[in-house]
Amino acid sequence: MSSPSPLTAALQLRQAVLSVNRASRNGERAPHKHLLILWALSRWIKGEHRLAPFALIEAEVDRLLREYAPDRKTSARYPFWYLQSDKLWEIPGSELIPLEASGKRPAITTLRQPHILGGLPAPVIATLNLNPGLAQLIARDIVRANVAESLQEELLDQLGFDDDAPIPSLPPLPAEFQLVTRRKRDPDFRRRVVAAYLGRCALCGHGLEHEGHPVGIEAAHIRWHNQEGPDELDNGLALCVLHHKLLDRGFWRLHAAESATLCLVSDKASGDETSLNAWLLQHHAQPLRLPQGSLPGPHPAHIDWHGREVFRGSPRQPLPFELRPPQNPPESGLIYSPAASRRYVDCVPLLDIATAAGPFLAGTGQGVITEDTPWVAASGKLTPHHFAIRVLGDSMSPKIPDGSIALCQAGTALAGSREGKIVLVELDDSPADSGRFTLKKYHSVKNVSTDDWQHKRIELQSLNKTYPTIVLEEGQAAELRAIGVFQQILN
Numbered sequence: 419m420s421s422p423s424p425l426t427a428a429l430q431l432r433q434a435v436l437s438v439n440r441a442s443r444n445g446e447r448a449p450h451k452h453l454l455i456l457w458a459l460s461r462w463i464k465g466e467h468r469l470a471p472f473a474l475i476e477a478e479v480d481r482l483l484r485e486y487a488p489d490r491k492t493s494a495r496y497p498f499w500y501l502q503s504d505k506l507w508e509i510p511g512s513e514l515i516p517l518e519a520s521g522k523r524p525a526i527t528t529l530r531q532p533h534i535l536g537g538l539p540a541p542v543i544a545t546l547n548l549n550p551g552l553a554q555l556i557a558r559d560i561v562r563a564n565v566a567e568s569l570q571e572e573l574l575d576q577l578g579f580d581d582d583a584p585i586p587s588l589p590p591l592p593a594e595f596q597l598v599t600r601r602k603r604d605p606d607f608r609r610r611v612v613a614a615y616l617g618r619c620a621l622c623g624h625g626l627e628h629e630g631h632p633v634g635i636e637a638a639h640i641r642w643h644n645q646e647g648p649d650e651l652d653n654g655l656a657l658c659v660l661h662h663k664l665l666d667r668g669f670w671r672l673h674a675a676e677s678a679t680l681c682l683v684s685d686k687a688s689g690d691e692t693s694l695n696a697w698l699l700q701h702h703a704q705p706l707r708l709p710q711g712s713l714p715g716p717h718p719a720h721i722d723w724h725g726r727e728v729f730r731g732s733p734r735q736p737l738p739f740e741l742r743p744p745q746n747p748p749e750s751g752l753i754y755s756p757a758a759s760r761r762y763v764d765c766v767p768l769l770d771i772a773t774a775a776g777p778f779l780a781g782t783g784q785g786v787i788t789e790d791t792p793w794v795a796a797s798g799k800l801t802p803h804h805f806a807i808r809v810l811g812d813s814m815s816p817k818i819p820d821g822s823i824a825l826c827q828a829g830t831a832l833a834g835s836r837e838g839k840i841v842l843v844e845l846d847d848s849p850a851d852s853g854r855f856t857l858k859k860y861h862s863v864k865n866v867s868t869d870d871w872q873h874k875r876i877e878l879q880s881l882n883k884t885y886p887t888i889v890l891e892e893g894q895a896a897e898l899r900a901i902g903v904f905q906q907i908l909n
């Protein structure tokens with residue numbers, strides 16, 4: 419068997435890198451593996467050894483992740499370990515490294531031992547050596563696929579990739595990869611956006627012109643073009659160069675209020691006080707200048723994507739009036755707009771029961787959680803299937819007092835046996851003295867007198883014995899819908 423020609427190997431390597439998974443199905447950005455490859459390529463460019471200790475990689479790649487990955491809890495440990503499965507990463511002696519109890523990956527303290535090294539596999543290095551300019555080309559692919567347009571050049575610069583590198587004459591990529599690497603954007607997008615905003619920055623109003631052409635005004639994509647953001651006016655915003663970069667860095671976000679689209683500045687935006695005031699803080703909680711007439715302004719779905727995937731930290735104080743937590747009565751323990759990194763880590767959303775029963779249970783819960791949704795502190799192993807509800811009534815007292823906040827879990831918690839558990843249920847046909855939604859202890863009574871072991875009767879018991887047990891006979895069981903399993907009281 420002969421080895422492939424250098425050109426074939428180069429094309430295969432380029433495709434292998436582009437095939438690395440970089441997003442989840444919910445549109446969540448996952449640039450972690452690509453950023454690790456990018457870091458390793460910059461090491462190759464500088465002529466350093468392909469292998470480096472994890473501790474060094476952690477320090478340098480974590481910094482890239484903090485700057486260019488979404489604002490979620492993350493670590494270089496994940497790409498360092500999991501990129502091996504893409505055959506683009508080698509950890510010599512990997513099979514001897516002990517794994518955590520979960521059995522999936524080594525503990526971070528294990529990886530930090532000085533003998534743990536990682537880097538691009540030798541065949542990848544050989545292909546790079548045989549194809550001048552290939553490393554730069556792949557670096558450019560990675561950056562185009564994962565980084566906002568306004569930040570691409572500075573990232574390449576920062577990592578030492580040379581603009582003047584020769585471009586290897588590779589055969590064209592198959593069509594599915596071209597969508598990522600070639601910006602097949604609508605050439606008219608910039609013109610339409612800038613015209614709709616009358617050539618002015620939507621945030622600061624800057625509008626210099628030269629010979630009738632706007633200077634320093636760009637058409638920003640709210641949802642990035644490389645993250646399936648469309649070239650439509652309602653995904654565009656005319657911004658001056660600086661406000662464009664600050665938007666793409668997540669230093670500010672949009673907020674669709676009822677009568678206006680507002681700017682919210684992040685509590686993580688930093689810089690000297692004068693610049694920060696002049697460029698950002700004076701616009702905080704202020705409305706943007708939007709297109710006049712019937713032209714569409716930013717679409718809430720794109721605003722929401724940017725808020726989740728790009729914006730960093732939390733909106734700083736003071737919040738616009740509509741985002742302020744209700745003052746009357748002030749309730750301790752509720753958290754508004756927690757940072758993305760805290761959600762389902764130390765808090766869960768407090769939902770009204772109808773919301774919990776509807777969209778949340780249908781698996782579209784993230785969509786019903788808005789900036790107005792209060793969150794409540796919780797501990798333990800939390801998942802996006804956890805939510806809290808306010809208990810009304812004393813049918814489960816004293817264990818669950820009237821007015822308390824109950825942590826419940828949907829999802830897999832509902833799949834197991836419910837026998838003896840306290841379950842949040844919805845009753846289509848609510849018996850007297852009971853609301854449509856109710857927490858009750860679940861007991862199924864099986865009828866052993868026949869050879870059929872199915873539920874013959876379900877009893878929904880109140881802990882407060884002044885309430886009658888709700889009995890659902892065989893035919894009525896379909897009227898009962900379980901929404902979550904009660905776990906604990908949170909307040």
Ligand SMILES: [Zn+2]
Pocket residue numbers: 619620621622623624657658659660661
């Ligand atoms: Zn501006």
